[in-house]
Amino acid sequence: MRDTLQTSSEIAFEYARWFVNRRAFTLQSDRPHPGTGRHYYYRPRSREDRSSITAWDIQRHLNGQMTLGLYAINPATQRVKWMAIDADYRRAVEDLLRLQYGLGQTGIQAALEQSRRGGHLWIFFEQPVLARHARIFVYQLADKLNVNVKGPGGIDGIELFPKQDHLDAGQFGNAIRGPLGIHRAAGRRYWFYGAPYDLESQMAYLRGLRRVTERQLLELTADVPSVLDAQATWVNRTFDPNRPHFRILDFVHPERKVGRNWITQCPSCAAAGRDRSKDNLAISVEEPLKYRCWSGCTREQIRQALGVATPAVA
Numbered sequence: 468m469r470d471t472l473q474t475s476s477e478i479a480f481e482y483a484r485w486f487v488n489r490r491a492f493t494l495q496s497d498r499p500h501p502g503t504g505r506h507y508y509y510r511p512r513s514r515e516d517r518s519s520i521t522a523w524d525i526q527r528h529l530n531g532q533m534t535l536g537l538y539a540i541n542p543a544t545q546r547v548k549w550m551a552i553d554a555d556y557r558r559a560v561e562d563l564l565r566l567q568y569g570l571g572q573t574g575i576q577a578a579l580e581q582s583r584r585g586g587h588l589w590i591f592f593e594q595p596v597l598a599r600h601a602r603i604f605v606y607q608l609a610d611k612l613n614v615n616v617k618g619p620g621g622i623d624g625i626e627l628f629p630k631q632d633h634l635d636a637g638q639f640g641n642a643i644r645g646p647l648g649i650h651r652a653a654g655r656r657y658w659f660y661g662a663p664y665d666l667e668s669q670m671a672y673l674r675g676l677r678r679v680t681e682r683q684l685l686e687l688t689a690d691v692p693s694v695l696d697a698q699a700t701w702v703n704r705t706f707d708p709n710r711p712h713f714r715i716l717d718f719v720h721p722e723r724k725v726g727r728n729w730i731t732q733c734p735s736c737a738a739a740g741r742d743r744s745k746d747n748l749a750i751s752v753e754e755p756l757k758y759r760c761w762s763g764c765t766r767e768q769i770r771q772a773l774g775v776a777t778p779a780v781a
């Protein structure tokens with residue numbers, strides 16, 4: 468039996484003030500996908516006049532009658548009301564607790580929510596802040612605390628919501644399950660650890676969290692004059708052989724940024740005497756663990772060219 472409630476519209480409006488930053492939303496399917504068995508999220512179609520979130524949707528979400536997915540970035544402002552750090556690997560909760568503690572050291576109260584395979588750590592802003600700033604801040608903190616960011620090739624690590632610094636017109640980014648709803652597959656709620664497991668106590672807990680101000684956020688990233696410089700801290704980091712996974716930026720030092728990528732010579736192409744124009748390798752600025760060679764070298768070839776053995780897959 469699902470636990471269903473009758474949520475007041477006041478609660479729904481309060482929830483919306485904290486969590487809803489744009490009208491678009493997603494819904495989790497009630498039925499598992501016949502192929503994968505997963506309950507996917509989909510965006511209701513506008514022709515059904517169901518593309519804009521309402522207080523009633525939030526009430527139904529909190530009542531447990533349907534489950535919302537929420538987008539972080541408002542594309543008109545590129546700002547977010549919250550940042551959620553998602554982790555769903557073996558040591559996920561350990562990493563999230565480390566981040567929560569690290570945030571606490573800087574005066575930030577972050578709320579840890581359970582999830583199916585790990586957790587979501589939420590940071591709330593008093594006024595919406597630029598997605599870019601929030602992401603720089605969390606990336607830096609993760610780096611400082613040695614918490615991995617999810618990368619290519621199945622590297623375990625945290626994922627940030629928003630996943631983007633910026634949305635172009637017509638884009639939505641990635642939605643995350645709205646807290647305090649009922650997961651359609653698990654048939655249960657995932658509560659915040661910080662309060663008793665009932666809606667009223669949970670709302671009171673969230674209400675009592677100190678919100679991060681934009682000024683505070685800017686102060687915390689004050690040693691970072693620009694996004695480019697923030698990303699350069701990744702580029703200039705020294706190689707640490709004890710680091711558990713491969714970071715391309717420990718090996719190559721791109722000087723050019725084109726759009727969303729760092730561009731430099733592909734080590735594998737270089738070894739074969741190609742890529743003299745030094746522009747085959749693209750490394751995502753937003754997610755520096757992602758890279759590719761435009762002439763088609765595989766990751767394996769690139770790593771071999773760098774003399775880094777690929778760890779055996781268990």
Ligand SMILES: [Zn+2]
Pocket residue numbers: 733734735736737747760761762763764
């Ligand atoms: Zn190549």
